[in-house]
Amino acid sequence: MRDDQIVRLQALSERLGEVVIEEVDPHKWPGNDKPLGELTQQERGDRYWCKKNAAATMTLLLKVVNIAGILNRQKPAPDAGHAVDELDGELAAAEREAQAIIERMQKGNNVH
Structure with missing residues (x-):
């Protein structure tokens, strides 16, 4: 349409x-x-x-x-490529933070 x-x-x-x-x-x-x-x-x-x-x-x-x-x-949005790149970066950062929390929990049960 x-x-x-x-x-x-x-x-x-x-x-x-x-x-x-x-x-x-x-x-x-x-x-x-x-x-x-x-x-x-x-x-x-x-x-x-x-x-x-x-x-x-x-x-x-x-x-x-x-x-x-x-x-x-x-x-597609005019800046769809940029928005996807930005979201990918945010997702990668959140995954790294989650992995760091898991590792800290496994080492000493300290989540701070």
């Missing part, structure tokens, strides 16, 4: 997020102020439909977010 399409997908996911927030709010479902035993058949059906619709919208949001995330991860 083109970069502009990825950006549009991300913007769409924000709008879908707002819709999900509205649809999953049980205070907006039919019969929200009634005990379940007092709901009419119509209110129960409408309430069930609202739940299914909210679940479907959330599924759609998750799929859009997932696709946008995958597409973003596939694009």
Whole structure:
């Protein structure tokens, strides 16, 4: 996908997020102020439909977010090579420090 399409997908996911927030709010479902035993058949059906619709919208949001995330991860960052080198250096330093701690523990059980 083109970069502009990825950006549009991300913007769409924000709008879908707002819709999900509205649809999953049980205070907006039919019969929200009634005990379940007092709901009419119509209110129960409408309430069930609202739940299914909210679940479907959330599924759609998750799929859009997932696709946008995958597409973003596939694009190399402009300084990806430098970032990888930097992380490799940090990882090597942490491994050396961990090895030194293990050796100190084995010699005298002193971890400081």
